[in-house]
Amino acid sequence: MILVGLTGGIGSGKSTVSAALAARGAVIVDADQVVRDVQQPGSPVLAKLAERFGAQVIAADGSLDRPALAAIAFADPDALKDLNGIVHPAVGAEMNRQVMQHVASERVVVLDIPLLTENPREGLQGKIVVDVPLETQVDRLVRFRGFDEADARARISRQATREQRLEGAGFVVDNSGDTAALAPQIEQLWRWLQSLPQLPADYQFAGRKDGVDKDGVDKDGVDKDGAAPTA
Numbered sequence: 001m002i003l004v005g006l007t008g009g010i011g012s013g014k015s016t017v018s019a020a021l022a023a024r025g026a027v028i029v030d031a032d033q034v035v036r037d038v039q040q041p042g043s044p045v046l047a048k049l050a051e052r053f054g055a056q057v058i059a060a061d062g063s064l065d066r067p068a069l070a071a072i073a074f075a076d077p078d079a080l081k082d083l084n085g086i087v088h089p090a091v092g093a094e095m096n097r098q099v100m101q102h103v104a105s106e107r108v109v110v111l112d113i114p115l116l117t118e119n120p121r122e123g124l125q126g127k128i129v130v131d132v133p134l135e136t137q138v139d140r141l142v143r144f145r146g147f148d149e150a151d152a153r154a155r156i157s158r159q160a161t162r163e164q165r166l167e168g169a170g171f172v173v174d175n176s177g178d179t180a181a182l183a184p185q186i187e188q189l190w191r192w193l194q195s196l197p198q199l200p201a202d203y204q205f206a207g208r209k210d211g212v213d214k215d216g217v218d219k220d221g222v223d224k225d226g227a228a229p230t231a
Contacts, residue, residue: 017173
């Protein structure tokens, strides 16, 4: 197994790069999707959330009412701590499970984590950063996601800076152009990934450096708003 991280600021087009790697055979472990999966109706996590925060966080169809939960959790530090204590262990365990399924294979496994810079991982062989200028992020959020400019800038400001993300990057994808400009970079990225050494079959994924998994919760509404629009 080859194990790397993939990150990029909101509006960078990280999801487009992730999809391109999946099309070439990479296994994508998507932190945002894991968050949604562990909070599905009938899950232990959802039951614990309902027990802690009350029936008002459960929608009429039995799913998690994310805005309702966010309104409670992010207005109260103790509530946020409790939310993190419920969600983070489940997310970390599921991400680790998905990674370890492929440990004895020769697959490229990509941890797609919007806030990888803020929440570093041990045991990765490299970090891929999808990079765009700040104004490109703002423009995409306004045009493709329906944000107003002030909200777009506020969302961006709550993530790591561009410079912080680029620090320690093993491969940088410049996604400020169109699909045609991205394609040759994906080919170069795939060659770089295949050049990395295989991890031993007895490798154990360590996960978060501080031992606490924080993927999946953000001030914007429970699951991180890191998936970016197609460039």
